[in-house]
Amino acid sequence: MNDMEKRARALNVAYIGGGSRGWAWGFMTDLAMDASMCGVVKLYDIDASAARRNEIIGNQISAHPDAASRWKYEVSGSLREALTGADFVVISILPGTFAEMRSDVHLPERVGVYQPVGDTVGAGGFMRAMRTVPMFVEIGEAIRSCAPGAWVINYTNPMSLCVRTLYHVFPQIKAFGCCHEVFGTQKLLCEMLEGECGIPGVTRQELYTTVTGINHFTWLTRASYRGLDLMPLYARFAEKYAETGYEAGGDDNWMNNHFKCAHRVKFDLFRRYGAIAAAGDRHLAEFTAPWYTRDPQTVREWMFQLTPVAWREKDLADRLKRSDDLISGAQALKLTPSGEEGHLLLKAVLGLGDRVSNVNIPNRGQIPNLPLGAVVETNALFGADRVEPVFAGALPNNLLPLVARHVYNQENTLTAALTCDRALGFTTFMNDPQLAGVTLRDGQRLFDDMLENQRQYLPKGWFR
Numbered sequence: 001m002n003d004m005e006k007r008a009r010a011l012n013v014a015y016i017g018g019g020s021r022g023w024a025w026g027f028m029t030d031l032a033m034d035a036s037m038c039g040v041v042k043l044y045d046i047d048a049s050a051a052r053r054n055e056i057i058g059n060q061i062s063a064h065p066d067a068a069s070r071w072k073y074e075v076s077g078s079l080r081e082a083l084t085g086a087d088f089v090v091i092s093i094l095p096g097t098f099a100e101m102r103s104d105v106h107l108p109e110r111v112g113v114y115q116p117v118g119d120t121v122g123a124g125g126f127m128r129a130m131r132t133v134p135m136f137v138e139i140g141e142a143i144r145s146c147a148p149g150a151w152v153i154n155y156t157n158p159m160s161l162c163v164r165t166l167y168h169v170f171p172q173i174k175a176f177g178c179c180h181e182v183f184g185t186q187k188l189l190c191e192m193l194e195g196e197c198g199i200p201g202v203t204r205q206e207l208y209t210t211v212t213g214i215n216h217f218t219w220l221t222r223a224s225y226r227g228l229d230l231m232p233l234y235a236r237f238a239e240k241y242a243e244t245g246y247e248a249g250g251d252d253n254w255m256n257n258h259f260k261c262a263h264r265v266k267f268d269l270f271r272r273y274g275a276i277a278a279a280g281d282r283h284l285a286e287f288t289a290p291w292y293t294r295d296p297q298t299v300r301e302w303m304f305q306l307t308p309v310a311w312r313e314k315d316l317a318d319r320l321k322r323s324d325d326l327i328s329g330a331q332a333l334k335l336t337p338s339g340e341e342g343h344l345l346l347k348a349v350l351g352l353g354d355r356v357s358n359v360n361i362p363n364r365g366q367i368p369n370l371p372l373g374a375v376v377e378t379n380a381l382f383g384a385d386r387v388e389p390v391f392a393g394a395l396p397n398n399l400l401p402l403v404a405r406h407v408y409n410q411e412n413t414l415t416a417a418l419t420c421d422r423a424l425g426f427t428t429f430m431n432d433p434q435l436a437g438v439t440l441r442d443g444q445r446l447f448d449d450m451l452e453n454q455r456q457y458l459p460k461g462w463f464r
Contacts, residue, residue, distance in 0.1 A: 007087070012086050014086040014090070017045055018041075018043025018045045019054055020054070021319035028041075028057070032067040032071065034069060036347060041058060043075050043082070048075065057323065083150070091155065092156060105308070108435075115293070116299065123434070123435060127453075151174045151346075160410055164375045175361075177361070178345070178359065185276060186204035188246075202225060206226075209224075209278075209379075212393070217402075247262050247263075254303050258305050268292075280304075285302070292304075345359075358379055367393075420461030
């Protein structure tokens with residue numbers, strides 16, 4: 001056993017947001033099913049009771065007869081306690097409560113702004129960032145003090161701003177952001193190969209794709225499979241399903257699942273810009289003018305859904321019930337891979353096999369016509385103690401204005417959050433394309449009310 005393998009058998013992982021319901025269980029399962037790593041996971045959450053429940057569930061997963069490795073889960077009483085000695089840090093937090101999320105998502109509806117998600121850009125994304133940035137300042141400072149050499153994986157939204165804040169606080173941090181939205185578009189290409197070319201069984205990992213852009217507004221400018229250029233094929237595919245939408249077989253479609261779509265927004269964006277938009281339609285629709293979100297009827301016509309916070313509240317109740325059932329044994333544990341890549345990226349940076357995946361890290365020139373230092377999403381090579389961005393090339397000229405507007409807005413959002421600058425905050429808020437039809441007077445009232453609704457999470461400087 002070499003040094004890398006020995007290290008992988010005694011890992012120390014800090015999980016910030018360790019009371020997470022759902023995603024945490026998938027991560028725990030992925031770890032348990034991989035025989036090459038084991039160690040301790042320290043769970044820290046401001047909701048200590050939720051972390052204690054996950055401690056029980058995590059140890060149950062680790063003890064499962066089908067588990068290939070053994071992990072010990074334990075609750076930490078403080079952020080610094082969790083981070084001390086960590087080899088890896090996983091951040092997956094909910095910034096605030098559903099009350100703040102309800103303001104993010106639904107208050108803009110009074111001025112005719114409808115947001116399918118409301119966590120990345122637009123009015124909702126801006127406000128979520130205002131309360132998230134101070135949290136990530138605290139986390140970044142604690143990592144700098146307690147675990148400066150740890151690799152940090154972020155799953156929290158707004159993804160770009162969370163990662164950007166960590167690097168602002170601690171420029172030497174080894175942090176990256178993971179998002180599975182690109183995976184869904186790659187799987188769509190595999191379905192296209194089967195349906196249009198009769199090539200079954202292709203996995204997304206067998207595709208070569210050039211990934212570029214920013215989180216949730218990511219694009220594929222090249223795509224191929226074993227030398228077959230997929231761009232002309234996708235052009236025909238997009239034309240074929242532009243009006244009717246495309247859905248794989250089965251009952252789980254956009255009409256009965258808030259997270260599904262029929263890809264009409266993707267197809268429309270391809271027809272306009274000649275690149276494959278690589279995220280779910282509900283995310284993509286928030287980055288443009290309100291072409292796809294003018295009102296609820298328009299959203300339905302484009303064959304995706306608005307996700308009301310009431311649904312998220314019900315989903316949380318269902319997850320809490322599942323948590324109870326897992327702890328009591330009323331529901332049997334099943335070890336099923338989550339489909340995420342977090343544990344595989346851990347292995348790669350441990351030196352247990354190189355891997356290429358899309359990732360959110362600061363721009364070091366991988367997209368040369370976007371600002372250096374801004375967080376962008378491209379492929380990167382993961383290897384022993386390194387994450388090296390893959391050169392994606394310049395964004396096409398027709399896409400550049402769409403993407404760059406959000407990059408500069410995100411940079412200004414960070415500055416406003418750090419300095420409590422109301423004037424900069426408001427101009428940045430109103431510069432989002434989703435707010436283009438809102439008057440300055442209505443926008444100011446909305447901005448002020450949305451800030452007030454999250455007062456308890458904001459620095460006092462906002463209210464002087």
